Amino acid sequence: MIQYKAPGVTVFESALYRTTATVIDTGGVILIVDPNFLPQEIRRIRCFIDEIRKDRELYLLFTHSDYDHILGWQAFPEAKVIASSAFANNSGKENILEQIRQFDEEYYIRRNYPIDYPVVDIEVAADGQVAELGEARLQLFLAPGHTADGIFTFVENISVLIAGDYLSNIEFPFIYDSSYAYEQTLRNASGLIDSHEPALLIPGHGDVTLVKAEMRQRCEESLEYLYNLRQAVQSGEGFPEEKLWQRYGNKRGLMAPHQENLALVRRELENRGFA
Numbered sequence: 001m002i003q004y005k006a007p008g009v010t011v012f013e014s015a016l017y018r019t020t021a022t023v024i025d026t027g028g029v030i031l032i033v034d035p036n037f038l039p040q041e042i043r044r045i046r047c048f049i050d051e052i053r054k055d056r057e058l059y060l061l062f063t064h065s066d067y068d069h070i071l072g073w074q075a076f077p078e079a080k081v082i083a084s085s086a087f088a089n090n091s092g093k094e095n096i097l098e099q100i101r102q103f104d105e106e107y108y109i110r111r112n113y114p115i116d117y118p119v120v121d122i123e124v125a126a127d128g129q130v131a132e133l134g135e136a137r138l139q140l141f142l143a144p145g146h147t148a149d150g151i152f153t154f155v156e157n158i159s160v161l162i163a164g165d166y167l168s169n170i171e172f173p174f175i176y177d178s179s180y181a182y183e184q185t186l187r188n189a190s191g192l193i194d195s196h197e198p199a200l201l202i203p204g205h206g207d208v209t210l211v212k213a214e215m216r217q218r219c220e221e222s223l224e225y226l227y228n229l230r231q232a233v234q235s236g237e238g239f240p241e242e243k244l245w246q247r248y249g250n251k252r253g254l255m256a257p258h259q260e261n262l263a264l265v266r267r268e269l270e271n272r273g274f275a
């Protein structure tokens, strides 16, 4: 379904995990971000692109390499791909592809395009790198912590910040890479919100927001969650879970990632000799 639409931007939302896919139509080119998830949802995005495109160039940006964000790549074979250098050089490609195959075979999913790991045409290597696509200007920022290969994208023309799997209103931080990198990335996000004042924030899962106070609140809530994880591990007093489930809901789905976060933070603190 379409979650949000305004001049220059359309945000699609999957029925699965409320994963977002964004189409930016500004500056003479079309940019698709993370097309996902089910075959008919991707077909819908493909049809939408074909309707609005005319002869314009197509770009495809991946916010990070999690399987749910990349599985639509080959539905847009003519698009030039933008992602981080860490994404391009990811040593876990085969594992990620295996997760897609696992998902598709578990649910007998049939897709009318091949599954493969995206080949990157435009690599984001430096924090703050600018990509000019036609008259559209993207500012790209490195955003490790969730995964090591994440990026934030600020679309200057329409003041949109695309956050990948950060700053969600329905998920606490999922930490696959490092809680310290995650913390720094949240501070960078907070700085970006202050300096760039995005008109619209698009997370990888859940609701977009146009409200500055909510953007800041999402940063704060994510930081607080990281602190609570460390506090719980170091003090041995347990995590204040009741509050967590009041805030985020979907307890049955989110319990496992929460436990994995606790285990990761415990390993981090042990490695630093703090636990």
Ligand SMILES: [Zn+2]
Residues within 6 Å of the ligand: 064, 066, 069, 146, 165
């Ligand atoms: Zn992710």
